[in-house]
Amino acid sequence: MESTLADSRDDLSLRTHAHPISAQELIKTYHLMLLSRRFDERCTQLLRQGKLVPHYHSGVGQEALMVAPVIPLKRADQMIYTHRGYAHLLAKGISLKEIALDMFMKVGGTNCGLGGVMHVSRPDLGVPGREGVFGGRFGIAAGLALAAKLRKTSDVVVCFYGEAAGSRGILYEALNMAVLWSLPLILVAENNGWSFTSRTEWLYPQGRMSRVWRGFDIPVDVVDGNDVDAIFSSMTAAIDRARSGKGPSIIEGLTYRLDPHIWYDDGLYQPKEEIARWRERDPLVLAAARLRAMGRRDGELDAIGERVQAEIEDVFRAVNEARDARWQDVQGLVVR
Amino acid sequence: MTILTTRAALNAVLRSELKRHRETVFLGETTRDGGAAGVGIGLYEQFGPDQVIETPVSENGFFGAALGLALAGFRPIVECYSADFLLVVANEIINDFPKWRQQQARPGALPITVRGCMGANRGLGPEHSQCMESYLHHAPGLTVVVPGSPADAAGLLRAAIQSPEPTVFLEHRRLYDVVGEVPEDEDFVLPLGKGYVVRRGRDVTVVAWAWMRQEAELAATTLEAEGISIEIIDPRTISPMDFDLIKSSVQRTGILVVAEEAPLTGSVGAEILARVMESSRDGKYRATRVAMPNAIHPYSSTMEREILPDAKAICDAVRELTRSTQSKPVIAHNAAVN
Numbered sequence: 001m002e003s004t005l006a007d008s009r010d011d012l013s014l015r016t017h018a019h020p021i022s023a024q025e026l027i028k029t030y031h032l033m034l035l036s037r038r039f040d041e042r043c044t045q046l047l048r049q050g051k052l053v054p055h056y057h058s059g060v061g062q063e064a065l066m067v068a069p070v071i072p073l074k075r076a077d078q079m080i081y082t083h084r085g086y087a088h089l090l091a092k093g094i095s096l097k098e099i100a101l102d103m104f105m106k107v108g109g110t111n112c113g114l115g116g117v118m119h120v121s122r123p124d125l126g127v128p129g130r131e132g133v134f135g136g137r138f139g140i141a142a143g144l145a146l147a148a149k150l151r152k153t154s155d156v157v158v159c160f161y162g163e164a165a166g167s168r169g170i171l172y173e174a175l176n177m178a179v180l181w182s183l184p185l186i187l188v189a190e191n192n193g194w195s196f197t198s199r200t201e202w203l204y205p206q207g208r209m210s211r212v213w214r215g216f217d218i219p220v221d222v223v224d225g226n227d228v229d230a231i232f233s234s235m236t237a238a239i240d241r242a243r244s245g246k247g248p249s250i251i252e253g254l255t256y257r258l259d260p261h262i263w264y265d266d267g268l269y270q271p272k273e274e275i276a277r278w279r280e281r282d283p284l285v286l287a288a289a290r291l292r293a294m295g296r297r298d299g300e301l302d303a304i305g306e307r308v309q310a311e312i313e314d315v316f317r318a319v320n321e322a323r324d325a326r327w328q329d330v331q332g333l334v335v336r
Numbered sequence: 337m338t339i340l341t342t343r344a345a346l347n348a349v350l351r352s353e354l355k356r357h358r359e360t361v362f363l364g365e366t367t368r369d370g371g372a373a374g375v376g377i378g379l380y381e382q383f384g385p386d387q388v389i390e391t392p393v394s395e396n397g398f399f400g401a402a403l404g405l406a407l408a409g410f411r412p413i414v415e416c417y418s419a420d421f422l423l424v425v426a427n428e429i430i431n432d433f434p435k436w437r438q439q440q441a442r443p444g445a446l447p448i449t450v451r452g453c454m455g456a457n458r459g460l461g462p463e464h465s466q467c468m469e470s471y472l473h474h475a476p477g478l479t480v481v482v483p484g485s486p487a488d489a490a491g492l493l494r495a496a497i498q499s500p501e502p503t504v505f506l507e508h509r510r511l512y513d514v515v516g517e518v519p520e521d522e523d524f525v526l527p528l529g530k531g532y533v534v535r536r537g538r539d540v541t542v543v544a545w546a547w548m549r550q551e552a553e554l555a556a557t558t559l560e561a562e563g564i565s566i567e568i569i570d571p572r573t574i575s576p577m578d579f580d581l582i583k584s585s586v587q588r589t590g591i592l593v594v595a596e597e598a599p600l601t602g603s604v605g606a607e608i609l610a611r612v613m614e615s616s617r618d619g620k621y622r623a624t625r626v627a628m629p630n631a632i633h634p635y636s637s638t639m640e641r642e643i644l645p646d647a648k649a650i651c652d653a654v655r656e657l658t659r660s661t662q663s664k665p666v667i668a669h670n671a672a673v674n
Binding site for chain 1: 361407
């Protein structure tokens with residue numbers, strides 16, 4: 001039998017919890033994870049009703065790895081996000097309403113139908129945008145990090161990436177420059193077990209996206225990508241290192257894509273038992289358990305759930321009321 | 337005015353612009369030693385490693401980094417060791433630079449200047465000799481600049497560096513040692529998107545840029561002795577192209593020859609001919625192209641000279657069109673057009 005991520009979790013090397021997450025940070029994390037989950041669930045529901053949800057890539061199951069690395073960032077720190085899931089953006093301070101308006105090609109989002117949900121940007125919040133070819137991001141991230149270094153700020157750049165982008169040669173080029181110039185760059189590999197219909201272990205030695213980077217003599221940490229504490233402490237250590245001029249780090253989070261790849265994918269190639277095993281390690285369930293262990297009562301968690309539900313209703317009301325973006329809205333912007 | 341080679345004129349502009357803004361940075365391979373073709377000689381010594389950054393041979397990486405720097409408010413000048421390698425970074429210069437602000441609906445400055453030396457220079461072979469503008473002029477939102485003299489190189493490079501738009505600046509290798517008068521003024525700029533009438537003429541409009549402008553000027557002298565007066569237009573920028581200037585010239589002469597060094601098929605000349613023909617009111621314009629055949633640059637410089645378009649090819653095209661109403665492209669060595 002082929003080994004899968006679900007079976008082999010033996011080589012996790014978690015950092016010591018140098019910076020344990022605070023109760024307040026954990027509540028914020030949980031709230032954003034839940035908001036992301038409920039939004040994805042609503043999008044999936046709309047798809048099942050036969051509605052259009054353009055370029056929707058569900059992040060269900062990966063919320064911890066999207067939110068926890070962003071929580072310790074400052075506003076001026078730069079973040080390059082992936083196309084899967086919207087929680088990175090939420091965690092960096094972009095409202096779900098803006099994200100949803102972009103997704104449904106309405107006016108009022110960040111790009112007025114030109115880039116949709118694939119190109120959400122808010123430079124004022126440290127989200128300069130996203131490239132859509134996979135891999136180009138590493139050069140851009142290195143450049144943003146070089147800018148921070150040349151200006152002698154303590155800002156850092158966090159670049160999330162998946163199996164596709166991480167397979168491109170530019171990652172080697174950017175990492176080499178980042179080590180050479182001690183750039184404040186943190187790469188977060190989202191190892192979710194699948195790259196569309198390909199298993200991660202069919203694409204990377206032993207199914208680990210970061211294994212080959214050990215030769216760079218920089219921290220290469222493989223963490224439980226569904227464990228908020230583990231991600232947070234690894235990330236804060238990497239941020240400390242970057243801010244103090246010691247250079248880049250790589251954090252690979254092991255998580256799982258519980259939903260199909262994309263709106264037209266049925267995901268039938270993902271074994272049901274594998275999905276069931278990972279559902280037992282649902283990051284939201286784990287985060288809720290952690291909050292309870294910290295003394296938070298069920299009533300408090302329920303209140304977060306109710307707040308999230310109200311936010312979702314508000315967002316979809318806004319989407320329904322908003323006007324579709326049209327070419328004339330942007331023509332002056334893009335034609336010369 | 338001072339007499340300078342194109343190389344020295346470009347070097348002086350790089351110096352003045354690195355001095356103008358401390359956040360103008362020059363990135364590329366071997367830049368500590370002057371970079372490609374020695375255009376950047378002395379810059380590292382003068383401006384140091386915070387402004388002159390020597391990169392590994394990692395074009396995707398450092399062209400991407402140029403975008404990251406520009407997004408952070410820097411003004412990167414990024415050098416491609418040979419413009420042929422722009423195909424390595426087609427993703428950065430076509431998919432990322434010009435689309436970035438558009439797909440995010442964020443107008444504003446994205447001041448990236450890409451420099452690269454291009455063109456045939458006697459036997460550098462198929463991957464170090466191509467003229468690259470025809471690959472790039474199809475990309476919406478990308479400014480493409482092709483200087484054809486030392487003074488133009490100076491005024492256009494400064495304009496490119498100061499431009500808020502991502503701009504590709506292509507330097508023909510054979511121009512580096514061409515000498516000419518160059519204004520010493522550190523604010524001397526030439527407008528991007530505006531063509532220039534190099535020589536007034538009556539009978540035929542010849543559009544030529546980069547090295548071919550030099551060939552066109554030689555052709556003009558030969559043809560003048562034969563009683564044919566050609567008007568030479570150097571568009572200076574390929575994109576945006578100054579079609580209006582070309583159209584108004586052809587309106588007077590009725591005959592158009594576009595001379596370029598790149599292979600014929602899908603050439604910039606094809607676009608110019610199409611635009612001019614579409615503007616004809618009576619369909620009576622005559623037009624053709626002078627170009628390289630659809631072939632690779634051979635390493636043998638003897639063979640390469642046989643297929644490179646030159647002043648003689650321009651003369652042939654002009655003579656043909658002034659005699660006959662039939663238009664057919666002129667390519668050297670009777671190479672097949674396909």
